[in-house]
Amino acid sequence: MSLTLYGYWRSSASYRLRIALNLKSVAYDQKPVDLKEGEQRRPEHRDIHPQGFVPALADDQGVLIQSPAILEWIEETWPEPALLPSDLRERARVRAYAAVVGCDIHPIQNLSVLQHVKSEYGQDAEGVQAWARHWITRGLTALEAMAQADDRGGPYLWGASPTLADIYLVPQLYNARRFGVDVEAFPALSKADEAARAHPAFVTAAPESQPDAPEDGH
Template sequence: MNDRLRLYSYWRSSAAYRVRIGLHLKGLAFETVPVHLVRDGGEQHSPAFHETNPQELVPVLEHGQRMLRQSLAILEYLDEVWQEPALLPATARERQRVRALAQLVACDVHPLNNLRVLQYLEREWGVPQPERDNWVRHWIAAGFDAFEAMLAGHPSTGTFCDGNAPTLADCCMVPQLYNARRFGMNIEAYPTMLRIEQACMDLPAFQAAQPERQPDAPRT
C-alpha cells in the first residue's frame, strides 16, 4: 500500500508512544499531527478532532481514507499489513503470551493513570496532586509486580519480552516505564523489565519514538 500515514499524537501520551514504536520498527514513514491534550482544555475535545475520534483520545492513525483507533488494534493492523518485522510471534501460544503482557499494560494499568482519570479525580472529587500521584504509583506498581513475575525465569523471555526480537509487549512496556519515572516511582524492583528496556532503547526505532524527540515536545 502506498497511502500515506498520519499519526494524531501527543508527545507524552503513552498510547501514542506505543504506536510510534511500532511504526518505527516497521520502518514506516509517517506524518505527526500534534493534538495537545492539555492546552485550551484539551484539543482532543474540539469538534474537529471529535470527528476524527468520537472517543476524543489519541492515538489515531490515518491510513489513506481510513481512520484507525485504539493503540493495540493499530499495532495489530500494522502487523497484518506490513508483516515484517513481525510484532507477534509465530505460534498461537506465544502470541497469547505477548498479547497478555501487552494487555496487562494497555487494559489494566494505563487506563487507571490516564490523563482523563486524573482530571476527573481533581475536578469532581478535589483530590490533591500528591494523592493523585500516589494513585498512579499504586496501580503501576500492581501491574509491574505481575509483569515482572510473568517475565522473570519464563522460558520464552529472551533479550526482549518474548524471544530475541521486540514484540507488541515491548511496545507497551517501554512507555509505561517512562510513565513510572514521570511519577517518581522506584523501579529497581523490576530487574527483568529494566534489562529488556535497555535492549529496546539500544534500537533506533525505540530511540526515535521517545517523547522528547517528537515534534510537539517542549523545547527547553
C-alpha cells in the same frame, strides 16, 4: 500509502504506534494534538476520534482509532518484522503482556481519569500521583513476575527481537518514571526496557524526540 499519526509526544498509546511503525520502517507524518491544552476535547478532534483521545492513524481510506486495534492492523498490513511469535500459545502470552499494560494499567492513570480523581474526589497533585503510582506498581509487579517466570533469555521481553510486549512495556515504564515509580524495583522489566530503548526504532519514537516535545522536556 500516506499515513498521518494524530498523537502527543508524551502519550504512551501514541508512543506504542510510533515504535511499531518505526520497527516496520513505515513512514508517517505527525499531527500533534496538545493534550495539555485540551485540544483532544475540541469538536474538530472528536470528528477524528469520538472518544477525545489520541492516537488516531489516518490513511487515504479513513481514520483508525484505539492503539491495540491499530497495532494489529499494522502487523497484518506489514507482517515483517513480526511483532508476535509464530507459535500460537506464545502469541497469546505476548498479547497478555500487552493487555496487562493496555487494559489494566494505562487506562486508570490516563489524563482524564486523573483529572476526574482530582476534581470529583478532592485530591491534590500528590493524591493524584499516589493513585497513579498505586495502579502502575500493582500492574508492573504482575508483569515482572511474568517476565521472571518466562525468562526468555533477553535482551527483549520475549527473547531475541522486539515484540508487542516491548512496544507496551517501554511507554509504560516511561510513564512510571514520570509518576515517581522506582522502576529499578522490577529488574527483568528494567533490563528489557533498557535494551529496547537502545534499538533505533525505539530511539526515534522516544517522547523527547517528537516534533511537539517542548525544549525544557515538560
